[in-house]
Amino acid sequence: xxxxxxxxxxxxxxxxxxxxxxxxxxxxxxxxNFAVGSMMTLAAYMVFALxxxxxxxxxxxxxxxxxxFGGLLIGVDxxxxxxLRERGSITLMVAxxxxxxxxxxxxxxxxxxTARSFAIELARPFRFFDIRMxxxxxxxxxxxxxxxxxxxxxxxxxxxGRAMRAVADNPALALVRGIESPRxxxxxxxxxxxxxxxxxxxxxxDRALEPPMGSxxxxxxxxxxxxxxxxSPLGAFVGALIIGIISELATFVxxxxxxxxxxxCVIAMILIFRPQGLFGQPYIRK
Amino acid sequence: xxxxxxxxxxxxxxxxxxGAGDILKGIEATVRRGRVVAIIGPNGSGKSTLIKTLVGxxxxxxxxxxxxxxxxxxxxAPARVRAGMSYVPQEYNVFRNLTVLENLKIxxxxxxxRTATRSSNPLDDELLALFPELPAKFGMxxxxxxxxxxxxxxxxxxxxxxxxxxxxxxxSAGLSxxxxxxxxxxxxxxxxxxxxxxxxxxxxxxxxxxxxxxxxMANGRVRMTAPASELLAMPDLRSLYLGDAREEAA
Numbered sequence: 001x002x003x004x005x006x007x008x009x010x011x012x013x014x015x016x017x018x019x020x021x022x023x024x025x026x027x028x029x030x031x032x033n034f035a036v037g038s039m040m041t042l043a044a045y046m047v048f049a050l051x052x053x054x055x056x057x058x059x060x061x062x063x064x065x066x067x068x069f070g071g072l073l074i075g076v077d078x079x080x081x082x083x084l085r086e087r088g089s090i091t092l093m094v095a096x097x098x099x100x101x102x103x104x105x106x107x108x109x110x111x112x113x114t115a116r117s118f119a120i121e122l123a124r125p126f127r128f129f130d131i132r133m134x135x136x137x138x139x140x141x142x143x144x145x146x147x148x149x150x151x152x153x154x155x156x157x158x159x160x161g162r163a164m165r166a167v168a169d170n171p172a173l174a175l176v177r178g179i180e181s182p183r184x185x186x187x188x189x190x191x192x193x194x195x196x197x198x199x200x201x202x203x204x205x206d207r208a209l210e211p212p213m214g215s216x217x218x219x220x221x222x223x224x225x226x227x228x229x230x231x232s233p234l235g236a237f238v239g240a241l242i243i244g245i246i247s248e249l250a251t252f253v254x255x256x257x258x259x260x261x262x263x264x265c266v267i268a269m270i271l272i273f274r275p276q277g278l279f280g281q282p283y284i285r286k
Numbered sequence: 287x288x289x290x291x292x293x294x295x296x297x298x299x300x301x302x303x304x305g306a307g308d309i310l311k312g313i314e315a316t317v318r319r320g321r322v323v324a325i326i327g328p329n330g331s332g333k334s335t336l337i338k339t340l341v342g343x344x345x346x347x348x349x350x351x352x353x354x355x356x357x358x359x360x361x362x363a364p365a366r367v368r369a370g371m372s373y374v375p376q377e378y379n380v381f382r383n384l385t386v387l388e389n390l391k392i393x394x395x396x397x398x399x400r401t402a403t404r405s406s407n408p409l410d411d412e413l414l415a416l417f418p419e420l421p422a423k424f425g426m427x428x429x430x431x432x433x434x435x436x437x438x439x440x441x442x443x444x445x446x447x448x449x450x451x452x453x454x455x456x457x458s459a460g461l462s463x464x465x466x467x468x469x470x471x472x473x474x475x476x477x478x479x480x481x482x483x484x485x486x487x488x489x490x491x492x493x494x495x496x497x498x499x500x501x502x503m504a505n506g507r508v509r510m511t512a513p514a515s516e517l518l519a520m521p522d523l524r525s526l527y528l529g530d531a532r533e534e535a536a
Contacts, residue, residue: 178396
């Protein structure tokens with residue numbers, strides 16, 4: 001039981017980074033970005049290229065790709081979403097679905113459907129009280145926690161983070177408070193790119209690298225972000241942990257193959273009973 | 287350009303609107319430096335559209351907006367703020383999910399031009415004197431403040447930058463009578479410090495008491511520009527103020 005809860009916690013922690021990326025992007029750009037799964041896949045394959053093909057250590061490869069991927073997403077936004085910005089959230093959402101297919105298939109075209117893995121040496125699992133944890137799980141916990149702390153500092157202590165929250169809160173007021181929204185949008189993509197790249201690597205370490213690796217997590221990631229309240233960074237974190245633990249514990253009651261149904265049920269329940277999520281603000285239409 | 291008696295804001299032949307038709311149809315108005323101008327008029331007369339066009343939330347289709355000798359037409363909303371045009375919207379005028387302190391910090395960080403001397407203190411002595419109750423609420427979410435307190439915070443944010451002109455959209459809307467008096471007292475104090483004020487207000491009588499000049503709008507046009515004291519002395523102010531709408535409808 002404790003072991004299962006711990007595994008669920010790690011699953012949840014893996015989801016925190018993409019859930020945070022979704023929630024930041026939604027907050028600032030006001031559309032659900034369904035391309036995040038494929039974005040993680042693509043970033044993970046870029047890390048694979050550096051790590052396995054060029055022999056750069058995994059941590060260094062991840063750092064390089066994370067920053068580059070942030071920049072790449074600014075370019076992707078410029079070509080894909082910026083021309084559609086005034087068309088409303090449904091158009092942007094559909095564009096993100098299309099973009100997702102393209103990105104995933106770029107990875108497939110380059111590396112095929114074979115499952116691959118990063119160059120990491122196997123290590124003996126580590127025991128802590130009655131819980132067995134492997135090295136990848138520990139890396140996941142440490143890296144995600146550090147990333148969340150960094151995000152907390154960014155969003156609450158730094159001007160650009162406050163500006164991102166301000167634009168998410170009230171875009172029209174942000175303009176008359178002197179905040180240049182294009183700049184905030186670029187920063188948001190850059191930070192989302194870093195989160196997604198690191199998230200992609202963590203998923204690749206936990207499972208394997210294959211083209212649908214990111215989109216397989218899409219429902220769980222959205223469930224986490226919606227449960228926490230889309231647009232609320234704290235909510236994304238808490239939502240991810242809850243979803244992870246519930247999904248894993250549910251395997252005591254339902255066959256593990258149906259585990260993916262849990263996040264779907266959570267999405268349905270939340271949308272019916274508390275559409276704003278745990279930490280979100282009720283949507284006010286003016 | 288400086289000194290009493292010159293114009294701080296000049297609006298000429300201004301057209302703007304949403305969709306196909308113009309809501310503003312050739313607005314002409316000026317604000318003298320250090321003065322208070324009140325815009326009154328019936329609902330739908332274009333008062334809020336005018337103020338949104340001035341601050342850059344709505345595009346100018348024709349005409350000129352000149353602030354202190356500098357044309358504002360080509361500037362976007364953030365650039366107009368930094369040029370000295372500060373705006374307090376009617377509703378949703380604070381970031382509700384941010385704390386009071388964060389609201390003030392954003393104003394200081396983004397509304398001013400970046401300089402080495404920019405102070406990191408969110409409230410200088412001058413603002414502290416105007417809003418003495420704010421520091422005790424620094425840690426509160428702005429969304430949890432009362433309507434009047436939110437309005438005060440919005441004023442404090444707008445004034446952080448020492449604007450050339452303060453634009454107010456219905457500052458008394460939705461407030462209890464106690465806060466309405468406070469808000470108008472604050473407007474008066476702000477003006478006493480030399481800030482020119484351009485104010486759209488439903489509460490015509492109160493607005494005229496503190497204004498120097500009053501502009502009456504109807505159907506997107508300026509109907510009348512007169513000293514506020516003159517309008518206030520008119521016994522049939524109310525019928526004049528509402529009469530335009532009836533006349534236009536007929």
